Amino acid sequence: MQQHDLHELDSDRGPDMRLLLQVDDYSNGEHLHGWGPGGSLYFVITEKELQARRYDRCEFDIQFT
Numbered sequence: 001m002q003q004h005d006l007h008e009l010d011s012d013r014g015p016d017m018r019l020l021l022q023v024d025d026y027s028n029g030e031h032l033h034g035w036g037p038g039g040s041l042y043f044v045i046t047e048k049e050l051q052a053r054r055y056d057r058c059e060f061d062i063q064f065t
Helices: 006-013 047-051
Strands: 017-023 040-046 059-063
Touching (some): 017 047, 040 047
Antiparallel strands (some): 040 059
């Protein structure tokens, strides 16, 4: 998958998409975990679905550098 910024992700799925959650590399003090070189996970949702708390309708994307 080609890396793109969140604005492109929004336009691909509609103008009312917004970032719900972004997960980058993390460490709990003992273990380090990442999503590939420079990887991030993105969960996006429409404003309407967010207001209705329809989190089952969010969409997922992963990007790598």
